[in-house]
Amino acid sequence: MEEVNQTTVTEFILDGLTKNLELQLPLFLIFLGVYLVTVVGNLGMIILIMFSSQLHTPMYYLLSSLSFIDFCQSTVITPKMLVNFVTERNFISYPECMAQFYFFCVFAVAECHMLAVMAYDRYVAISNPLLYNVTMSYQVCLYMIAGVYSMGFVSSTAYTIFMMRLLFCKANIIRHYFCDFFPLLELCCSSTFINEVLVWSLGSFNILIPAVTILSSYIFIIVSILNIHSTGGRLKAFSTCSSHILAVALFYGSTAFMYLQPSSVNSLGQSKLSSVLYTIVVPMLNPMIYSLRNKDVKFALKKLIQKLSIHSTRNDFH
Template sequence: MKEVNQTTVTEFILSGLTENPELQVPLFLIFLGVYLITVVGNLGMIILILFSSHLHTPMYYLLSSLSFIDCCQSTVITPKMLVNFVTEKNVVPYPECMAQFYFFCAFAVAECHMLAVMAYDRYVAISNPLLYNVTMSYQVCLWMVAWIYGMGLLSATAHTVFLLRVLFCKANLIRHYFCDIFPLLELSCSSTFINEVLALSFSAFNIIIPAMTILGSYMFIIFSILHIQSTGGRSKAFSTCSSHILAVAIFYGSLAFMYLQPSSVNSLTQGKLSSVFYTIVVPILNPMIYILRNKDVKVALKKLLENISFFLTKNSFP
């Protein structure tokens, strides 16, 4: 019997977003700018909520948690993607690749459930304003956030444990700009049936159930808004929800396109473009939407900048 020579892969090479050399430098500068704005915007949102006492409400507590998730998600993906634009080969050691996938999965799942919880928060605030402080108490919010991160860690752990059992002995070129589940399974030498079933099952649970929660919440919200007598009240209610709806539509649309279909059907070329939305566009979009469309945040930002300006002016003179 002939022995089969199978060399286990110890490192992967990421193909990146594009192989066109003319686009490397422009894309590097664009995504570097996007990453810096994402980090500054989300960290700025967290700091703004932390130091603005009138923003210490459940809504903004959840928003600061969303900003933390977006900042971490972008940091897990973007810096490694930028390397593709300035190096000939973007080599990723096997342990680093598994770690990147683990944290990406954890934060992506956490964002799915965070957006659902934020939709429920808006439903309670608009439909039952008198019971809002009781229904969305800080203790309830704490349990919700614990559930969100728990689901993220559970899903990431399950995926990664079964991914570690997969044997990689073929080509080590990942046709993507980060270590994701389907591009990795494409390189497998062993059966990936369990991994694909697990990916579709968890994706269905972590995408469809939160999406249905959001849809149900906004159906009740719209019903409640239509019963508001004053035009100003309706306008304020719609303004409060419209920013969240925009972020949800982009995030869930691109996520569902990538993960709610078998890997045999999924086009990895189209998947790259879809992935850009939920890994890069949404993290930069969230703070911009909530700052530009939220009056309370704009007032808090103006007040914080005035206090910083006053502090610097006061300490610039002896």
């Protein structure tokens, strides 16, 4: 009896973002710059929060977790894409492809839930400031972060197990710049019904439930802001919320567009564009969006730079 869970394809070819040779070098330089900004921004945020005692609060622990997720998400996708810009044939082995797919799913799902947890944190801070330290204690914060990563690993394990059961015997060219769900399904010659049911059910849970949580949190936040008598305080709160909502809308809009519509409707160009938004652009923007208007972060950065300069000056004297 023939084994149906064994693939006949040992490696894939990634189609990449474009086949236009004249665009390869400019795109390489652009995405290299984006990746460097992403790495510096997210790792810088983690280091700043780690070494600044005034930022040791639940809000910033959640922010450092988001930065870690964004750094990992970008690192899973971008380096391989950069290599593909400067090589003739963009090969990726079957195990490497499944590993990329697995970790991409882990961090994509984790980001969905982390953004929801962060929105809830802001709701508690603005709507119930007196109960904030009780509601968002360090223990509760730790449980929330553990829950976020658990959802990522459980969902990704389910996606990947059922993906590895499929038989790949058609053309081995993945019409994408990384091993994503629907481009992989296009290459299957066995039934993908379970996989599609899984992505619709788990995908709906991982996108819609956090989205509803975020929407509800911000509705309550806006109501609380409208009750603030100070015009300056109201404007400050609105400006902070607007930047957060922009980041959330960009991420959820692109992921929902990609995964919550029938695969037959999803065109190649649109899927690549939406994927670039949530795998490359959003991880770069998040540290800026969540910190540029934050006085605590600016103050902590200034203080850390002063400490480092004083330390280096002392070393020079010795």
